[in-house]
Amino acid sequence: MRPENWLMPPTNRVSFGPNRTAVFEDKEFRYYHFGPTFSFGRQLSNATFMIGKQWMNLQNREYILAAVTAFLGNNSNCNGCDFVPIGDFSRNDADVSLLGLMNLATYTGPVNDSWFQPTSEPYEQNRKIIGWFTNTNMSFVGCTEQYQICTRNRCSPLTNLYAPNYAKSTLESTEAQSATFDLLWKDIWGTSMEYLVVFLGADVLRAQESLYRLGFISSALETGYWRVEMENIHNVSIVFAQRRYVNFANPPNLEVRPNITIRQYLQEPGEPQRFCKHMKVRSSEHSCFSVIKLASVLITGAIIMLLSPALPAIVSRFQRRSQPGRYRRMSWSETNIMRLHQRYLGDPEIGL
Structure with missing residues (x-):
């Protein structure tokens, strides 16, 4: 019997080509x-995550990643949040995200990790070790995301994404600071953990680098590998944030419809217009250098090149005017290798 709270249609259809349809019905969830x-x-369901056995058997990737987020500022009507966490996961000062991982990889060695969860004993067939793999359908990691904004003298408390937006008026910020905050808030909103999973899926995982790309086989992962994944997700969010600033100052001219591009609908901002002119981004198409330093190097080099022909005469003139200089000049003249060679060759006492 299908559970009463099953929300999807009775059958799922997968098309393989013209006039060919495969129909299956999940009975185990x-x-x-x-x-x-x-x-x-x-509200969609009382369950946060749900998977079907038939659906899982049709997957052709080693890792499948899903995410839900509870934005604290939207919990009153849940407009924009994915779920309302139960008491054990509820926070009053942070947004809560849950990442669900379905791990179908087979490892070449044992892995000790609480998120990827492979078995400690290898799977054997005909007394040959096939590999290590997990015996759980999904495993989860919970994360909290907190934000804080500061002016020169005041800071908002560490809290959820929406709270600093409400507290902006209480920080006595200038017009430029307020415009900067609006840009930052939109940027942070688009780089939250949930949206990274939406846009990148399992490709955000560093564990993808250990896959053989052959038969779901992967190298063994280091102990506590979930920490590596969390750090990587944070780094990817920072990269997304940096890129969004570039798109704000110089958005790509994408064609949304024939002969209609995004830049035709750009709005000229007020105070943020100054940001567009002052943003500096590294690019392989441009080089950044100091004009003053470059000019000083060129001028110094030109002076040396111009003085090099007259430099021996100038040094000789200064040497003739000083007693130590005259002594060094005479010593150089008398001990020069060519002078000594001439003296020895011209001496009749030497039988040459």
């Missing part, structure tokens, strides 16, 4: 309850 899920303020 796994539900994971961390809080009810919502979509645009409407």
